Amino acid sequence: xxxxxxxxxxxxxxxxxxxxxxxxxxxxxKNKFQKFNELINQLFSGVPYHKMxxxxxxxxxxxxxxxxxxxxxx
Numbered sequence: 001x002x003x004x005x006x007x008x009x010x011x012x013x014x015x016x017x018x019x020x021x022x023x024x025x026x027x028x029x030k031n032k033f034q035k036f037n038e039l040i041n042q043l044f045s046g047v048p049y050h051k052m053x054x055x056x057x058x059x060x061x062x063x064x065x066x067x068x069x070x071x072x073x074x
Contacts, residue, residue, distance in 0.1 A: 002017065002056065004056060006060070009061050013058050014058075016057050017055070018055050018057065020053050020055050021052060055067050
């Protein structure tokens with residue numbers, strides 16, 4: 001577990017890292033078609049099809065401290 005500074009506790013504490021699925025903002029028809037094409041391409045290439053973010057949560061107060069993007073550049 002990483003040890004990071006928690007702004008809520010005001011000290012260095014252990015943090016748990018979890019993966020959260022990104023939320024989708026725009027769901028227009030064009031965007032849905034693009035998402036469908038992207039999903040089909042990713043399924044055939046073997047790449048995970050959910051966009052995920054790594055979130056660090058304090059083990060003591062459960063305060064969310066950092067969000068890291070997990071975009072892969074293939």
